[in-house]
Amino acid sequence: MSLCGRILLGLSAATVTTFALSPIALAAPKGSKSIAIHIEGPNADDIREDIASLVPETLKVVDADAFSKSLRGAGQTKPVGDALVAKAQRKKAIDRIRKAGKAAKVEGVIYGVSRTNKKKKKEVHLVYVDENAGDLAVDGAVPLGGSRDDRKKALEELLGPTLSQIAPAAAAADEDKPKDGGDEGDGAKDGDDEKDGDDGDKSADDGDKGGDDGDKGGKRKRHDPRSALFSVEAGVEFTGRWFEYSDPVTQNLRPYDVFGQPAVSISGEVYPLASTDIPVLKGLGITAGYMLALGLNSAVGEGDPISTTYQRVNLGLRERLSIGESAVLGISAGLRLLTFEVDAPEALARTVPNVSYTLVRGGLDLRVPAGPVALALGADYLFPLSSGPVYDRFAGASVQGIGAMAGVLVPVTTGVEARLLVEYARFFSSFEPAIGDPYVAGGAIDQYLGVRLAGAYVY
Known part of the structure; x- marks a missing residue:
């Protein structure tokens, strides 16, 4: 995580430095x-x-x-x-x-x-x-x-x-x-x-000319997702998680499920060199996002509710490419930190599926106009650098992840749009337990779903 963070920080600094030193014809x-x-x-x-x-x-x-x-x-x-x-x-x-x-x-x-x-x-x-x-x-x-x-x-x-x-x-x-x-x-x-x-x-x-800022003919138009300088999104997300073991043997393996839990989310993108004609760099942006579930509690059967933390942090880079006259393709890479922790007493904590994923994320996304609205699609590959307590219990744990996104973007007024987005992430793992291990299962599936209603401003 430290190495990836330093790489991202270095790329960001290089982008900003290039922006500061690049001559811009006005x-x-x-x-x-x-x-x-x-x-x-x-x-x-x-x-x-x-x-x-x-x-x-x-x-x-x-x-x-x-x-x-x-x-x-x-x-x-x-x-x-x-x-x-x-x-x-x-x-x-x-x-x-x-x-x-x-x-x-x-x-x-x-x-x-x-x-x-x-x-x-x-x-x-x-x-x-x-x-x-x-x-x-x-x-x-x-x-x-x-x-x-x-x-x-x-x-x-x-x-x-x-x-x-x-x-x-x-x-x-x-x-x-x-x-x-x-x-x-x-x-x-x-x-x-x-x-x-x-x-x-x-x-x-x-x-x-709409903030063309040296693009020699207006290649950067304000409020256009193909050339925006920045965008900000804020909204409410309804989240869910489903965790279950495959081929469980021992009796101390608890599944978990929750859905409809409200959360708040905020995210943004900034393209420091969007107003220039520098190849590749003019479409390179810095992305960040944060989601936190509000008031989430968990319980075993009819037991007392237990405070639970569910949050997601994204940080990365995105290269934006125009396709045809109106579609936009995004190529992104970065880090995702996903935490789901039930604050259970010590005895119960050894059975709940707490995770703390540190993920390297690489993906593609596409924005395509469809009449008066636009459709958004995306797919990610999620490679865990670390996975958290539930996987530490098993010998030979191997974890991989994928993600997908789809949504509808509705223009409200200049630069403002309403968004309905559905995001899904799935982590699948396999274990290599030995005879006599305290936790024995063939693997596990950990799934996350979020339905987000948000407003966004694109400049």
């Missing part, structure tokens, strides 16, 4: 243009974040607060509301939006109103306003009633062609550089305004 490509995104109404922040995630890397998004200030300066001090939909009523508002865009020095403004239409359906009506006074390049509604993935697809269909048209090509990012000294002065005069606006908005743009 700036967008030189010469990129900028736009503003302004959404009003319910869930405005989520809608704005979804739109920002569609913006090409060469097209920057200015700070939301800075553009709101430009709007107020242009005379649009109140929300536009449903007037944005009625073409006959929105001319003044469009003119103010155009004026605010010029003041913010942007190529154009994506302006949206989240509302409930006449058919009682939730939607966001979007327009794209630039310096041209003619017809709007974008003027349509996106439904909000489906899943977030459906909304993103609809947003991309509506906005994608316009964003692609106005975004500079990546290969032309440095074309604005003057080629000789004679043109340098003119180039500075012509481009100063645009460059000043772009440079001032670099930091704001990084935040607008």
